[in-house]
Amino acid sequence: MKKKAWAFIFFVILTLGSSVAISKNVEDTLIKSISIVSAIGIDSSDEGYEVTLQMINTAAKPDSAGEVPGSIIYQQSGRTITQAVKNILNRNPKKIFFDSAELIVIGEQTARELGIHEILSLFLTESEVSSSIKIMVTKDFPASKILKTITPAEKVSSKRINDIVHSNELNLGSAASVYPVKVMNDILRNIKGTALPYVTLSSEKEIGSTQENISSPEPEVLLILNGMAYFKKDKLAGYLTRDESKTFLALTNSAKKTSIETKCGADDKGYFTLNLERSKTSIKPEYKSGFISFKVKRKVRGELLESTCMQDDLKQLESKAETFLKSEMASLIAKSKEENNDFLGFLKEVYLRNPYKFNEISKKWDKLYPETPVEVEVDLTIEDIGDVNRIP
Known part of the structure; x- marks a missing residue:
């Protein structure tokens, strides 16, 4: 009886170990076959729109301060946002996974001149984009520059931005998370001008997009989130x-x-x-x-x-x-x-x-x-x- 019991226990352990190993192998294979989007940047271009996708670099360890960047940037233009994304697909053979995106960043020029109605309409009807994604605008800089900035503490700038927003909500009270559904409701009902948090940079120096920016205890370029931007209808009107x-x-x-x-x-x-x-x-x-x-x-x-x-x-x-x-x-x-x-x-x-x-x-x-x-x-x-x- 004892031999049978030990044989059964050994069989269970072997089965569980094999399952974990197989699951880990499948998971690793799946991760390597897709590009996980962490943030989407929308700017204006001569063609129409310029889209910047910030994708998580799975080769980088999240808690490591090594030379491997935490994100990979893909950037292309098109007459529409959809076309710009398709142009990115020509340069990235992997399946782009949008459901994990935490942030939509709209450039100041785009928000002022083109408005945000078309952008919101697209992402609200796009089934691959999560309804819990946050949205904000930039000040003085295009969205692409914000997403390319390498930040201290977090390897991915979208994660850093979300952390700053969360900290601001809990302590300072000058910014709040906003979701596309709420903004679209304000625009469609036309009974209240909407408002979004805005993000900017502490410096115009190009060093912000290099590892050198975080090589010292005092980075030269930092992300700053100080307040809210207000709109008239769907166009950016000013900053508070x-x-x-x-x-x-x-x-x-x-x-x-x-x-x-x-x-x-x-x-x-x-x-x-x-x-x-x-x-x-x-x-x-x-x-x-x-x-x-x-x-x-x-x-x-x-x-x-x-x-x-x-x-x-x-x-x-x-x-x-x-x-x-x-x-x-x-x-x-x-x-x-x-x-x-x-x-x-x-x-x-x-x-x-x-x-x-x-x-x-x-x-x-x-x-x-x-x-x-x-x-x-x-x-x-x-x-x-x-x-x-x-x-x-």
């Missing part, structure tokens, strides 16, 4: 600063967490920093005597992180912080109205709350919006986290 982006994401309830730094007061040269975690903004349309106005109210809870103020009276700091946030919100709303670009979503609130009124004013919104009164209110509470200098 980091602080404007924080305000924008707060107004649209898209910020998970952020912080502010402001002065203590007129007679106090110090500063204090608040961590804002629980924030909710409501935009309520009001109708009176045939005219429309809006009341914007932001309710937020803050935590005092640091203060160099002469007096740390929480009520006084709350008042200063409320004034600061109210000023930032009013300033961004004024900018939106000056450009007659409702990327903050005031008309959308009318659409959601009162479809009858929406039908009445939507066709003349371009004339109404710049003169529409908007009242801003902020209710901020600083949670007392205690004083380490006070003995309990």
Whole structure:
């Protein structure tokens, strides 16, 4: 009986070992037969579009700092994006696997001149591209240059960009992940200007696309993601600063967490920093005597992180912080109205709350919006986290 038992155990171990070996061999063969796309870059060209595909170099170890690059770049032009991709196939015999792509990067010139509607239409109907892919635009540089940049910490720049976006969402609150479906909904409904995060580079130096860029502890070219770009219909209209982006994401309830730094007061040269975690903004349309106005109210809870103020009276700091946030919100709303670009979503609130009124004013919104009164209110509470200098 014991011999039979040991024979059975040996047979099981041999079978499992063979299965693992065969599976590993099949997996390696499959990986070698396909090109795994990590990011897609779209730029303008004389023909029409220039497509840059950033593909994962399977010969490079993800956690290795060796000379082998983490990605391989293929770049071709065509009258359409599809044609440009087919031109890449002529140079890469392997099956291109798009489902793993994490990022679509659209160049600034393309977004300004050609718009993003056609690009989104293609990728939303392309079954090989994941619906969870993120989308962003560039600032000052083409998408191809962004994807060619060799970054520290991560061998593939698309992975680095996604990490920066995620970190920004959790800590700074000046950028947020955006997906094609949401952008297309904004464009098709035409009731709110859309917004996308934008990425740029710290330097124009060509060293960014070489291994030399990461050969020192202080790389000369870094990827920077500081804020959001706003659109009018499907074309890029402008960029928000980091602080404007924080305000924008707060107004649209898209910020998970952020912080502010402001002065203590007129007679106090110090500063204090608040961590804002629980924030909710409501935009309520009001109708009176045939005219429309809006009341914007932001309710937020803050935590005092640091203060160099002469007096740390929480009520006084709350008042200063409320004034600061109210000023930032009013300033961004004024900018939106000056450009007659409702990327903050005031008309959308009318659409959601009162479809009858929406039908009445939507066709003349371009004339109404710049003169529409908007009242801003902020209710901020600083949670007392205690004083380490006070003995309990």
